[in-house]
Amino acid sequence: MNVGAVGTPAWQVVAAHAERLRAVHLRQLLADDPQRAQRFRRTLGPLLWDFSRQRIDQAALDALVALGEAAQLLHHFAPLFCGEPVNVSENRPALHTALRQQDDAPVYVEGEDVIPAIRREQAKMAELVARLHAGQWRGYSGFPMTDVVNLGVGGSDLGPQMAVQALEEFRHPDCNLRLHFVSNLDGRELLALLKDRLNPATTLFVVASKTFTTIDTLTNANTAREWLLRHVDGRFDEAAILRQHFIGISANPAAMSGWGIAPEHQLRFWEWVGGRYSLWSAIGFSVALWLGMDGFNELLAGAAAVDGHVRTAAVAENLPVLMALLEVWNHNFLGLHARAVLPYDGRLALLPRYLEQLEMESLGKSVTLDGQPLPVHSGPVVWGDTGPNAQHAFYQLLHQGTEAVMCEFIATVRGRSDVPVEEKTRALHHQRLNLANCLAQIEALAKGADSKDPHRRYPGNRPGNLLLFDALTPHTLGMLIALYEHKVYAQAMLLGINPFDQWGVELGKRIARELLNVLESADKVPQDAVTAALVEHIRQREADA
Structure with a gap:
């Protein structure tokens, strides 16, 4: 399969446009085109994506679209969805999209339809969630569980933790459990929980590891097991404790059984699910526990909506593909080597960390798919924080530093949905203040401001995007994550690299x-x-x- 557009005639055309626009300030681009705000935006359901403050004009955008078409980006999505081994260094598919497929159309891996197995695991997950919600899962003392601790690292921790925090207000009415997430292997995080906050008789541990050999996760799991056994002090045998107080989630059932996880409390996913793409699998168990299975299915449906869009929309209208093209434009043609992710919504506080893994682990490569040195930059450094906090931390560098940074702003029109009636007016004021700051920062970064005092001069010309949702819900969060997943894949196909390994x-x-x-x-x-x-x-x- 011929992958990658680096050095092609279409790539050279884009390079010529970058050279033409290099000295053109965003202030001029905005002033010269009164219709820019309408033409340089795209919508997808409840999402508005505004890229009018990118350092492009219509001719440069047309050249980027032509680059995407010449690279056959839409064609390259077919192998991803159909189970072909797109992870070439490990000879595996990357079928996270099948986990959120909304119908039962067959998807084959090595001649076997994987959809029935996915449905079986989803049904088992629903059964375990229902038991916990009903208070029917009891610990060694006979009391219902009160706390669930997710032990994982990387994709087995960041995704579920980010989603639960983002969707805090959508807690299922039957979920009376406290959820905790532990990933740090130094022990302090877990030991603080075990010492002061958890009752061993009513605590359930979820050990989440694709291989079930990850030393970080298994060290924490062994510490949790020792803690439980120390508290029961021989009154119950170890097998009973493990059966009542541990769930395992892995692609390695033999290792789960060897560790002591009861088969009926094992949830499976598969080698063709990458860790940083595993939220949609049983790794999302804690999310399902928090939202209920209906809420979890809404998360999947939001992602599936973007799956349908990326496969059918033309390059010029395809949000993930355009996002990828613009990042390559900024990184490889304009020389911006970092991107700040700036959610103006405290519920998305963990999203920058989640995207750090998704993007830098996927795009942090230096060789092409066929093992040759990559002649251009791969992925930029991705970092960020919630916008209101970052304004008082690193925005100084964004506005006046010598290193220009791509900025990605994320916001919602409406705030939380669970605000009491008597607080709605005040909450609306907070939300409008939040949005005012978000819009102000994008404008200030783009236009800058002159001053006779050089210390007070803002150079501007810092490009930014805005992803604006109507509201944050399970459905729109699913859309947001899938947008970035497909953006990463499109970017990898443009560059000709493998986004699914992490050697x-x-x-x-x-x-x-x-x-x-x-x-x-x-x-x-x-x-x-x-x-x-x-x-x-x-x-x-x-x-x-």
């Missing part, structure tokens, strides 16, 4: 395993001289403690 994380893990053996054995010394000196320092300080 870059493996070397550090391997060295860490070796160094753990060194730290736990006084007679072992690392081969690296600097590391050896640091290990010796640690040993001396441990001895002095």
Whole structure:
């Protein structure tokens, strides 16, 4: 499959437009085109995407669309949805879209329709959710569970935690559980919970790991198991404790069973689901617990709506594809090497962290699909925070720093839906103040402001997008996440790289395993001289403690 548009004639045409516009300020582009706000926007259901403050004109946009067409971006989505091994370095499909498919049309992997297996796991997840909501899942003392702790890392933690926080107001009326998320392997996060906030008799642990070998997650799971066994003090056997207080979620059922998870409390997903794309699978169990299965299905339906859009909309109207084209424009043609994600909604506080993993793990590559050095930049650095907080933190750099940054603003027209009647007027004021700040910052970054005092001069010409939803709901959150997933895939296809592997994380893990053996054995010394000196320092300080 011929993938990638780098260096093609269409790429060179875009490069010529970038050179033509390099010295043109956004103030001029905005002033020269009174219809810009209407022409440089797209809508999809309850979403408005405004890109009128990008450093493009109509001719440059036309060239970018032609680049997407020449690269056959829409054609490349067919293998993704049909179960072909688009993850070429591991020879696997990347079928997260099948997890949210709204009908039962077959999707084949190695000749087997995977949809029936997906439906079985969804039914099992619904059964476990219903038991917990009904108070029928009881701990070793016979009391119903009060707390559920998700033990995971990366995609097994960031996605569920982000979604539960974003959709806090949509808590199912039968969900009387407190949800907790633990990912840090240093122990402090988990030990603080175990010490002060959890009752062992009424706590359920969800161990979420694709391979069920991730040392971070299994270390925390082993600590939780030891904590429970210490509290029961031999009154119940270990198998009973594990059966009543642990659920496992993994693509490796044998490893779950080997650890002690009862088969009836195992939820499965598959090797063809990447960790950072796994929210839609059983990894989303805690989200389903919070929202109920109907709410979780709304999340899936929102993502599925974007799946349908990306497969059928022409390049010029295709939101994820246009988002990808504009990021390549900014990064590779205009030289902007970072993108700030700035949600003006506190419920989306964890979205920047979620996108950091999705985008930098997917696009942080330096070779093409066929293993050749990538001759251009791959993905930019992605970072961010909620806009109102960031205004008092790093917006100084965004406005006046020497390194221009792409900015992506995300907001909702309406705020929370669960505000008491007597507080609605005040809540509306807060929401309008929030939106006023969001719109003001986009304008200020684009236009800047001159001043006789150089310290008070704003250069402007900082490009920004705005994703504006009517309201934040399970459906629109599903849309938002799927938009970014497909944007990443389109970007990878433009560059000719694999967005579904992450070999870059493996070397550090391997060295860490070796160094753990060194730290736990006084007679072992690392081969690296600097590391050896640091290990010796640690040993001396441990001895002095």
